[in-house]
Amino acid sequence: MNKRRTTWEWPVILVVGAFFIVPMLAMTRFAMQRVPMSLLGRDTLFSRWTIRGLMNTISDDKFQPAFLLSVRLGIVTVLVVLALLLPTVLWLHLRAVQWKMAAEVVSLLAYVVPPIALVVGVSGAYRDTVPWIVSTNFGLVPLYAILCLPFAYRTLDAGFAALDLHTLVNASRSLGASWQQTFRKVLIPNLRTAILTTSFLAFAVVMGEFAISSLLLKRTLPTYMVEAQGREPQGAMGVALLLLVLTTVLFMVLGRIQKKSPTSSSQEIRITP
């Protein structure tokens, strides 16, 4: 039984691995080799490798502001999503289980409403009452938070569901901890993995979101990259590749953190209080 499973495992891993790695290798060659695309073949595998295109794009005056804006938007969106969802999901689990189904449906709205409808609707509704949503860069944050809802809600929901929440909360409160202390000292540490996963995913969404920022005429990293593609296609591809590598590294770090969780048997033993 075990042997058969092992026999099947490797081809599956190879096919799935190839599905991800082959396009990345193709991207790498396109971005880093100064060879016309029609000549990119086996013969030119080692010819004219360079990072000039990537460096040209990175050193462009407009790149850094766009990149920093996306990073800032990513960080603020993560904070907004966590501030919104952590208490909400806690409340749904502890006090309002009957509302969970409704919350799940609402969290899916981002998939149902297309970005253009979201932008047009938000612009129309808030242009006069809350003009900063349309006029400032950080007006993108509420829209990005909506985009992050489907998976952010589910990740946190799964994190809360994995805990014996009622018992932990009651134990903490019976030992004298207030709600805030319970949240900070008991729940947040036990939701660390769910919070990190939510944060990384939300950040990745913001770093890659194009439609809304383009429609609202904001120069974020994705809109800049589309612009730059016309001028320096190799550089834009290089930046895309770099982002992919960064995201992969982030998720590897996340994996390491998960392994270090106290519930893992490989955890080192810590000290007394």
Added chain:
Amino acid sequence: MSQLEFAHVTKKYGDLEALSAFTLSIQKGELISILGPSGCGKTTALRVAAGFEKFDAGRLIMNGHNIEPVPPQKRNMGMVFQSYSLFPHLTVAENIGFGLSIRKMEKKKRVSVVSDMLDLVRLVDVGHRYPHQLSGGQQQRVALARALAIEPTVLLLDEPLSALDAKVRVEVREEIRSLQKRTGTTTLFVTHDQDEALTISDRVCVMSNGVIQQVGTPQEVYDNPSTDFVATFIGETNSVTIAGNEVLVRPEHTRVVSDAEPDSYRGIVQNFSFAGPLKTVVVRMSVDESLVRATMTNTVGTEWTMGQEVGIVFDHILRPTT
């Protein structure tokens, strides 16, 4: 003055009355068990005491003060739960020290108290471990140490042994009683297991459908049950008709004798089982066809066969049924 007093506490969930004018007074240093079947309201009573449930009527008094408006974190009640409630991200020592750090106890003193508590529950060597590295029995002992570390006014135990296997359950049960006596902590213990309640309690409060049936020492509730529910819920009973009256008799007060013995009721042996020093004989009474169980010490020379005609003697009538 009692340390904790429920005075006519009523708690409703919709139309269901989980506690009906619940009145119970717990003296300082006493261990009281609330015993009853599932859904009888015993855990609700405990949660009301802890402050996790609001109640609809009555008063809850601790050391002479009404504590109804006091939130759970300010009641100073240590609680041990049915499921393992240790914080998974903290070591055993950190778990025990949790309540102390919340109280802002200085580190040196905290470490000393934690060390004393580990000593008290005989887990000195596992202070650095995480909860998942402990057995179920060890986890509940740590939970007990954590609850005792804050020197609670009242210790609340919510079926803390029910997740443990039989052998460990007996060990931890004895440990709870021993620690409670040593520390003199007033304790409210909720269980559905009569053995647990009878062996470790100063007094037992038997509940059914949100109503207290009887409060008394284990001996009192066993020997003199005040209701049929108490008589049948605690220990075993035979329901038999004697002189036209239906009565309850304990199997250990029922004797199977040879057919010839005078003043005995007639019956036929239906079944018997052997359990070392004790044996149980099931006899069908001739008078009303009811089945009667007799538990007797296993003496040499008293052997019964299926279908044998025998006499039955009732040494002590527990109570007439109502």
